Amino acid sequence: MISVDFSYLYQIYKFNKRHSVSSEEVEQYRTHFNKYYNRLKSRQQGFLDLGNQPKTLRVIQDFVEKHKNKFSYFVILGIGGSMLGPKTIVEALANEIQKSKVICLDNIDPYLINQTLTKIDLAKTLFLVQTKSGGTPETIAQYVFFKNKVEQQGLTWQNHFVFVTDPKIGWLRQIANEENITTFEIPENVGGRFSVLTPVGLLISNLIDLDIAKMLDGANLVVQNQLQDAFDVAVSSFLLNQRGKTNLVIMPYNSRLKTFTEWCVQLVSESTGKQFDLDNQEVFAGLTPIPALGATDQHSQLQLFKEGPNDKQFIFIKTTDYLVTLDIPSEELALNNSLNYLVNQSFNSLIQAEFEGTRQSLTESLRPSITLTIHQTDESSLGALFMFFELYTAFLGEMLNINTFDQPGVERSKVLTKEILSKSKNF
Secondary structure: OOEEEOHHHHHHHHHOHHHOOOHHHHHHHHOOHHHHHHHHHHOOOHHHHOOOOHHHHHHHHHHHHHHHHHOOEEEEEOOOHHHHHHHHHHHHHOOHHHHHOEEEEOOOOHHHHHHHHHHOOHHHEEEEEEOOOOOOHHHHHHHHHHHHHHHHOOOOHHHHEEEEEOOOOOHHHHHHHHHOOOEEEOOOOOOHHHOOOOHHHHHHHHHOOOOHHHHHHHHHHHHHHOHHHHHHHHHHHHHHHHOOOOEEEEEEOOHHHHHHHHHHHHHHHHHHOEEEOOOOOEEEEOOEEEEOOOOHHHHOOHHHHHHOOOOEEEEEEEEOOOOOOOEOOOOOHHHOHHHHHHOOOEHHHHHHHHHHHHHHHHHHOOOOEEEEEEOOOOHHHHHHHHHHHHHHHHHHHHHHOOOOOOOHHHHHHHHHHHHHHHHOOOO
């Protein structure tokens, strides 16, 4: 479960209503919860049901049991929602041995692709080609490149590739049908940036021995028990956005969640950044998400957060158990009066104190924040965080009266890319 703390947000409202929201305002919106939730359900978006998919679990687990020991490397080919989700899972949950087996090829930088080729033994590599549309140009280019390299080594390329894509349409689906490639389905009603709890994230998780059932259980607990919490956080963000807090800083005090903030950036940016609302009125809606990491960014971005433009709202993510306790040696520090506050402390108490100090400091400067707390960084809590932020984003979109689930700005870029490549082969 995720606990939600609004106390610092409400504290600011008592001193300056312009820079925060009140508990009464959030409570007033709660009376409209059913309206917003019913509107969300009417969109028929499948991410709401991903906490309960026993068939998908069986299919993935059966494949992994038969094939994972054949390979030493797993290379994910993808971009955007087809990559940020699995990359987040690997960075948050995998140990160093597990991480060494996975390469997330999330760009088309020629140097990066060539470096990947030098790191792996193609005969011992399984490529996971992940694209919802089945025609994402970056992913398709990666796929044909590595397929060619596998064939050049005289290997049966079909044995080294699996596809994760739409169940019916797309070029990749066509190739899968023609070549009998093992393929895992992204449900038709689940968009790419909402797909982390489909085979997009679950397949690689199971290949490196993570417990995907627990991940889905965590997501399901949020749907069953915390819809109201996600709604309340969305209400607060919506009202703060109306009061000029158009930037959303997402700041976990947990290095394992650094890539999670990058996943949030895509989720919030593509979902809320819309020129037109559902009534076709030009609104230029959206929150601009800013990834940050405690305590690292206290020494880079905090100066701006505290004394720069008061146009930001903050969501902190606190962890109560880091799975290990490390004491700070005290003997040498005890001899220095300026450092004796570190005596008899641990790194655990230090990072918690820095979190609290940052939160209090921002509150003193009328910078509104909400804190989400998880116990440990494990499969269940990460699944819960994924679902919580997806619900938060979906509710926020309903309040903004926009289509949360399209991305016309991204599509336009794809069209222009094709036109540019069609006109010229040299850059």
